[in-house]
Amino acid sequence: MIIRLKYVEALKTYRDVPVVKILAGIRRCGKSTILKMLREDLLKSGIDSEHIIEMRYTSEDFADGMTDKEMYNGIKEKILDGDRYYILLDEVQEIESWEKVVNSLLENGNTDIYVTGSNSKLMSSEISTYLTGRYISIPVFTLSFAEYMEFKKAENLSRKDLLYEYIRVGGFPIVAQYNFDELSSHQIVEGIYNSVITNDITRRHRITNYDLFNRVVRYIVENVGKTFSANAIVKFLKSEGRSLSVEAIYNYLEWLEKAFVIYRCRRYDLQGKSVLKTQEKFYLADASLKYCIMGFDPKSIAAMMENIVYLELCRKGYEVYIGKNEAKEIDFVAVHRDERIYVQVCRRLPEGSDREIANLLEIRDHYPKYVVTLEELDVGNVNGIKIVHLKDFLLQENY
Numbered sequence: 001m002i003i004r005l006k007y008v009e010a011l012k013t014y015r016d017v018p019v020v021k022i023l024a025g026i027r028r029c030g031k032s033t034i035l036k037m038l039r040e041d042l043l044k045s046g047i048d049s050e051h052i053i054e055m056r057y058t059s060e061d062f063a064d065g066m067t068d069k070e071m072y073n074g075i076k077e078k079i080l081d082g083d084r085y086y087i088l089l090d091e092v093q094e095i096e097s098w099e100k101v102v103n104s105l106l107e108n109g110n111t112d113i114y115v116t117g118s119n120s121k122l123m124s125s126e127i128s129t130y131l132t133g134r135y136i137s138i139p140v141f142t143l144s145f146a147e148y149m150e151f152k153k154a155e156n157l158s159r160k161d162l163l164y165e166y167i168r169v170g171g172f173p174i175v176a177q178y179n180f181d182e183l184s185s186h187q188i189v190e191g192i193y194n195s196v197i198t199n200d201i202t203r204r205h206r207i208t209n210y211d212l213f214n215r216v217v218r219y220i221v222e223n224v225g226k227t228f229s230a231n232a233i234v235k236f237l238k239s240e241g242r243s244l245s246v247e248a249i250y251n252y253l254e255w256l257e258k259a260f261v262i263y264r265c266r267r268y269d270l271q272g273k274s275v276l277k278t279q280e281k282f283y284l285a286d287a288s289l290k291y292c293i294m295g296f297d298p299k300s301i302a303a304m305m306e307n308i309v310y311l312e313l314c315r316k317g318y319e320v321y322i323g324k325n326e327a328k329e330i331d332f333v334a335v336h337r338d339e340r341i342y343v344q345v346c347r348r349l350p351e352g353s354d355r356e357i358a359n360l361l362e363i364r365d366h367y368p369k370y371v372v373t374l375e376e377l378d379v380g381n382v383n384g385i386k387i388v389h390l391k392d393f394l395l396q397e398n399y
Contacts, residue, residue: 001033001036001037002147002150002151003037004030004033004034004037004147006315007023007034007037007138007140008034008037008038008041010138011034011038011041011114011138012041014136015112016084016112017136018106018134019133019134019135019136020102020106020113020114020115020131020134020135020136021113021114021115021135021136021138022115022116022117022135022136022137022138023035023114023115023116023117023138023140024116024117024118024119024137024138024139024140024260025118025139025140025141025142025260025285026118026142026192026196026259026260026261026285026286027118027192027195027196027199027200028172028173028174028192028195029140029141029142029172029173029260029285029286030140030142030143030173031090031116031117031118031140032056032090032091032116033173034116034140035054035088035090035114035116038088038114039052039054039088042086047086050080051083051084051085051086052085052086052088053075053078053079053085053086053087053088054088054090055071055074055075055087055088055089055090056090056091057071057089057090057091057092057094057095057098058090058091058094066094066095067095067096068095068096068097068098068100068101071095071098071101072100072101072104072105075087075089075101075105076105079109079111082110083110084110084111084112085109085110085111085112086111086112086114087105087111087112087113087114088114088115089102089113089114089115089116090115090116091116091117091118092115092116092117093117093118093119098115099127099129099130099131100130102115102130102131103130103131103134106134116140118196118200118259118260119200119258119259119260139314141171141285141311141314141315142170142171142172142173142285142286142311143171143172143173143176144171144311144312144315144394145162145163145166145171145308145312145391145394145395146394146395147171147176148162148166148171148176149162151173151176151177152165152176155179159391159395160391163390163391163394166308167287167301167304167305167308168182168288168291168296169182169185169186169288170185170189170286170287170288170289170291171286171287171288172188172189172192172286172288174188175188175189175288182296185288186288186291186292186295186296187292189286189288189289189291189292190292190293193261193289193292193293196259196260196261197214197217197259197261200255200258200259201213201255201256201259201261204255205251205255212237212242212244213252215237215240215242216233216237216244216249216252217252217256217261217293218293218294219233219236219237220233220253220256220262220282221284221289221290221293221294222294223282224281224282224283224284224290224303224304224306224307225281225283225303225306225307226281226303227279227280227281227322229278229279230246230249230250230253231246233249234246234249253282260285261284261285261289262282262283262284262285263282263283263284263285263310263311263314264280264281264282265280265281265282265283265310265320265321265322265332266280266321266322267279267280267321267322267323267324268321268322268323268324268333269324270323270324270325270330270333270363271324271325271326275321276324279322280322281322283306283307283310283311284307285311286311287304287307287308290303290304290307301347301374302345302346302347305345305346305347305372305374305390306331306345308390308394309331309332309343309345309372309390309393309394310332312393312394313332313334313343316336316399317336318334318335318336318341319334319335319336320332320333320334320335321333321334321335323342323363325359325362325363328359328362329359330342330343330344330359330360330363331343331344331345332345334399339367340367341367341368341369341370341399342360342363342367342368342369342370343369343370343371343372344356344357344359344360344370344371344372345371345372345373346371346372346373347373347374347375348373348374348375348378349371349373349375349378349387356371357371357382357383357385357387360385361383361385368386368399369384369385369386370385370386370387370388370393370399371385371386371387371388372388372389372390372393373387373388373389373390374389374390375389376389379392
């Protein structure tokens with residue numbers, strides 16, 4: 001088992017702090033394994049195994065229709081004394097009103113509670129009624145490139161070869177763990193995607209026209225890294241002889257977000273220093289989701305590079321926006337407390353054009369500015385703009 005140290009350390013930081021620790025992310029991104037790592041860490045630190053309660057709430061592991069009361073009683077009967085218990089609850093979103101259970105356990109017992117889930121209700125205002133100020137959200141992503149290299153270190157491939165592999169097959173742990181070929185990798189990711197769509201979206205929200213929903217998803221996937229609106233999707237569907245309301249599109253986008261299939265990246269006006277409500281972009285939870293739905297296309301690598309950089313910035317704790325500087329666009333403005341970085345992403349610097357660099361040079365502040373490229377000959381420093389290879393940007397600890 002490869003230790004995903006960042007998550008284990010994050011959980012250590014909040015150990016025995018009286019808040020619920022919530023790990024949330026797309027299905028099969030590694031949340032359950034992180035709980036196993038947590039259990040091992042608890043045992044190593046001297047916690048008795050009898051005081052570690054593990055419960056898994058996938059549909060295969062419990063009877064349909066389990067109530068919050070049954071959930072509560074099932075946990076409570078395992079608490080046999082007044083000593084501290086560490087409670088690890090996996091995929092809690094399957095239980096209606098799970099947050100009531102967690103709140104009761106937190107209030108009435110000597111407990112330290114950790115939960116995972118695949119629906120962003122775990123990270124939204126929907127849980128604040130019961131857990132106001134009493135939870136910490138830790139988003140879980142698919143493997144970073146650094147983690148992917150750790151999984152693949154026995155194969156003795158160069159960083160360059162591993163990067164190309166990572167771009168093409170993505171970062172789902174199950175794909176990295178085994179030596180699948182590209183087709184098999186995409187088939188496995190397709191299975192994960194179908195499970196998310198079935199369990200977390202179409203069934204939960206009672207979508208009856210699956211074909212139309214799937215066409216909307218394909219449109220979003222085709223346009224990763226591009227700005228589009230709900231109206232644009234409606235017009236596109238109309239051109240295909242299909243009909244769907246703007247409201248329905250907004251619902252679909254929200255549900256895909258809540259299942260962590262897509263992430264919304266808002267636009268930030270660098271002049272007005274405000275977040276804009278129009279011209280957003282969407283990125284996928286993993287680049288491989290595009291290939292499992294659309295097939296691999298070399299022409300899409302630039303967009304997937306952008307997707308990979310976006311996710312890496314999120315992993316490192318940045319709030320990430322698209323930058324608007326008057327009429328010009330910066331791919332990413334990444335903000336962390338009082339610090340920020342600016343990032344442009346391109347497969348290679350266009351010959352005879354300095355647009356990527358010029359857009360950054362027009363930003364008159366002292367924060368770091370990067371152009372991330374896949375062309376090794378492009379790297380260097382131009383008037384303070386750092387031009388770095390994708391693999392080096394992904395492996396850089398601090399920007």
